[in-house]
Amino acid sequence: MNLQRYLPLLQWLPQYRKEQAASDLVAxxxxxxxxxxxxxxxxxxxxxxxxxxxxxxxxxxxxxxxxxxxxxxxxxxxxxxxxxxxxxxxxxxxxxxxxxxxxxxxxxxxxxxxxxxxxxxxxxxxxxxxxxxxxxxxxxxxxxxxxxxxxxxxxxxxxxxxxxxxxxxxLAGNLGQxxxxxxxxxxxxxxxxxxxxxxxxxxxxxxxxxxxxxxxxxxxxxxxxxxxxxxxxxxxxxxxxxxxxxxxxxxxxxxxxxxxxxxxxxxxxxxxxxxxxxxxxxxxxxxxxxxxxxxxxxxxxxxxxxxxxxxxxxxxxxxxxxxxxxxxxxxxxxxxxxxxxxxxxxxxxxxxxxxxxxxxxxxxxxxxxxxxxxxxxxxxxxxxxxxxxxxxxxxxxxxxxxxxxxxxxxxxxxxxxxxxxxxxxxxFLYRTSRPHSAVVGRVPGTEHFRNIQRHQVETSQQVAFLRVDESLYFANARFLEETVLDLVTRQPQLKDLVLVCPAVNLIDASALESLETINERMTDAGVRLHLSEVKGPVMDRLRNTQLLSRLGGQVFLSTFEAWRALVTPAEMPLTSAR
Known part of the structure; x- marks a missing residue:
């Protein structure tokens, strides 16, 4: 046991000097x-x-x-x-x-x-x-x-x-006294x-x-x-x-x-x-x-x-x-x-x-x-x-x-x-149960990706990049399913969906089941599910599951890497911020 951890006195007392004692006495x-x-x-x-x-x-x-x-x-x-x-x-x-x-x-x-x-x-x-x-x-x-x-x-x-x-x-009752x-x-x-x-x-x-x-x-x-x-x-x-x-x-x-x-x-x-x-x-x-x-x-x-x-x-x-x-x-x-x-x-x-x-x-x-x-x-x-x-x-x-x-x-x-x-x-539960997410596209000529609602970016009709801006846990797992299904429904030509995960610090058991469900539904719909920018601790836990082996797509180190692998130059019209 580290005594200094539980007795902080041992951290400063051995170096205690007269000058410090004088200052402490005055205070x-x-x-x-x-x-x-x-x-x-x-x-x-x-x-x-x-x-x-x-x-x-x-x-x-x-x-x-x-x-x-x-x-x-x-x-x-x-x-x-x-x-x-x-x-x-x-x-x-x-x-x-x-x-x-x-x-x-x-x-x-x-x-x-x-x-x-x-x-x-x-x-x-x-x-x-x-x-x-x-x-x-x-x-x-x-x-x-x-x-x-x-x-x-x-x-x-x-x-x-x-x-x-x-x-x-x-006070009102006794004010007269x-x-x-x-x-x-x-x-x-x-x-x-x-x-x-x-x-x-x-x-x-x-x-x-x-x-x-x-x-x-x-x-x-x-x-x-x-x-x-x-x-x-x-x-x-x-x-x-x-x-x-x-x-x-x-x-x-x-x-x-x-x-x-x-x-x-x-x-x-x-x-x-x-x-x-x-x-x-x-x-x-x-x-x-x-x-x-x-x-x-x-x-x-x-x-x-x-x-x-x-x-x-x-x-x-x-x-x-x-x-x-x-x-x-x-x-x-x-x-x-x-x-x-x-x-x-x-x-x-x-x-x-x-x-x-x-x-x-x-x-x-x-x-x-x-x-x-x-x-x-x-x-x-x-x-x-x-x-x-x-x-x-x-x-x-x-x-x-x-x-x-x-x-x-x-x-x-x-x-x-x-x-x-x-x-x-x-x-907190209400806010995180409806996590912010955004479909992102590539800023022309760069490796950066931004919200298509806010910036002029390059997008593809066949590949969608959905950035998830919250850790995934039991309170928001179902909301993620609904968000993904809504995106797929709105893009009938979609062949690949990349979940961009730079803000995901945790995926609990409920969220893992939701990801497995999303992967199964995407496979049934002919869409490959990919992951990008998954943090190390999260990836360590995912490796102990069957999700990665059953994933329809790949796990990319960066979103730009996924872009280069999945999007062809002929499919990159400019999308203006709405």
Whole structure:
């Protein structure tokens, strides 16, 4: 067994140098400052005690540093996964109850087990079934639901709901109970964070700060909001005035936590755990690959499954919640100069120190501050222009995207993502079940062949060249039969038919039977069936069948070779593009 394959730590640790350590430490300090308010906020978003977010930001980071392949990905609680966690747990327990917390721990463990198993089985390719429009629509809708769910904390009112309709109805019914001091602090924090995100960087640059320093300061602005509002709440006694505070947070490192062994609960959470794992994996890999490409590094998707699986197992066994790679933190980690996954391990040390030292102060942190932090953070997830771009390019993809958005907003995150995946697979099957094909002819004076509908080409009445632009499998095998028979019917003088196969990467058993049927029907009709440009792996499989020995014609290396063998110069009138 190649240990470096399953322990990427062994790839970079032997060459680890002081210069890299210094860069990683600087990045870790910055990410730690950013991660503390985020981990608290996302735990509350999931309906969990604040310390659960901190616990999920210690051991998972260390384990990902050992098993993950990204040099700069920052693992921890994220908004979308927090929302999915709350949605998965809502049917089985009330937020804040011991059963709810136990469910979150179990979700992390189950997700970790599923991801690790998928990685060992090299199933990273399964993430490709989540099309980009579906993921984009799901994340946009999730961002809207998350932002809406935090309005109650800004207003200081009671609220509930896991979709936009429930949340809206709840807010409307309690709007008259708006708490003035909470609204004032929440709105002020929100405006400050919006200003920091939109104008602070340019203001700092004009003041003489470097672009990098200004960018880092902008991204860590939430910690300033946390510090100021916490001091205000403590100094002014805002808790006594009715402002909701995080409250007492247990001090100390997380303890070993064992998940529930109740089979009924495992069954109830199985689908949610799978969706959390897969969606988290797709989001994480997308971020990791983008950052890796900038440094000409690469990610191993199968090993990433193992890395994220280990991180989630670590979160579960240390009393945390499900985790994945976060976009904003990873970008900050990258921009701050992180060189290796050790930066994540250093960040874990920083979070661990926070759980030992800062928990008394965290008790005075206003919940409305965390709500404002979440709203500004998830604003970057909302991508309405993607709807317009997708509509212009592909109406079917737009339909899948819109369905995902509508169901996520109006029903649940599970319904949205499951419908999106189902539609994506359905669209793929529909498109490939009717593969594009074209009758091609020779471009005069060349060895190139083009669609007779688009170009002036040479053709023959007795020889037809049909280019198949899709792999052949069970869903489109019958369609190919119909296409060939229609072509033969339209050309009564046809003696030879060449299937041009440069885009055929696979011929499955159903398609093989269809080819055998086509060959038999062509032979009965007095037409010889030929193949050209068959790829090596496809030809290797065909050699193990009887198709080639029974083929009425030949297998040509190129279409031009077939042209020279089958078409006589006297049969080459020009055909204009229609």
């Amino acid at each position: 870790a300090v910055i990410v730690t400052v950013m991660l503390i308010p985020q981990s608290l906020a996302y735990a509350l978003l999931a309906g969990l005690p604040a310390q659960v977010g901190l616990y999920a930001s210690i051991l998972p980071l260390v384990l990902y540093a050992v098993f993950g392949t990204s040099r700069t990905l920052s693992v921890g609680p994220v908004a979308v996964v927090a929302l999915m966690t709350a949605a998965a747990l809502a049917p089985i327990a009330a937020p804040g109850s011991p059963e709810y917390l136990a469910g979150a721990v179990l979700l992390a463990v189950m997700s970790g087990l599923m991801l690790t198993a998928m990685g060992l089985m090299k199933l990273g390719f399964l993430a490709n079934f989540l099309s980009h429009p579906v993921i984009s629509g799901f994340i946009t809708a999730s961002g809207l639901v998350i932002a809406a769910s935090q309005i109650r904390h800004l207003l200081g009112i009671e609220g509930f709901g896991h979709n936009l309709l429930e949340i809206g109805e709840s 708006t708490h003035g001091p909470t609204l004032l602090m929440g709105t002020g924090t929100l405006l400050f964070l919006i200003f920091a995100r939109t104008h602070l960087k340019s203001l700092l640059v004009r003041s003489g700060a470097s672009a990098r320093a200004a960018d880092i300061a902008t991204k860590t602005a939430p910690i300033l909001a946390v510090l100021v509002t916490t001091l205000l709440a403590w100094g002014l006694g805002l808790g006594a005035l009715g402002v909701s505070l995080v409250g007492q947070v247990p001090s100390g490192l997380p303890q070993l936590t064992l998940p529930s062994m109740d089979v009924v609960v495992w069954k109830q959470l199985a689908v949610g755990a799978l969706l959390i794992g897969v969606v988290g994996f797709v989001e994480s890999v997308s971020v990791g690959q983008t950052l890796a490409a900038k440094r000409r590094q690469r990610l191993d998707p199968d090993q990433e499954l193992i890395g994220l699986g280990a991180a989630n197992l670590g979160a579960g066994f240390s009393g945390g919640m499900p985790v994945t790679g976060g976009f904003s933190r990873s970008v900050v980690n990258f921009d701050a100069g992180a060189q290796t996954p050790a930066a994540g391990a250093y960040t874990a040390v920083g979070i661990a120190l926070a759980t030992l030292v800062l928990t008394p102060a965290i008790a005075y942190l206003p919940t409305t501050t965390l709500a404002a932090t979440i709203i500004v953070a998830v604003a970057t997830l909302i991508d309405f222009p993607a709807l317009r771009r997708t509509w212009r390019y592909s109406r079917p993809d737009f339909g899948a995207m819109l369905t995902t958005i509508v169901l996520t907003l109006l029903h649940s995150v599970e319904a949205g993502i499951v419908a999106g995946v189902g539609l994506s697979i359905g669209l």
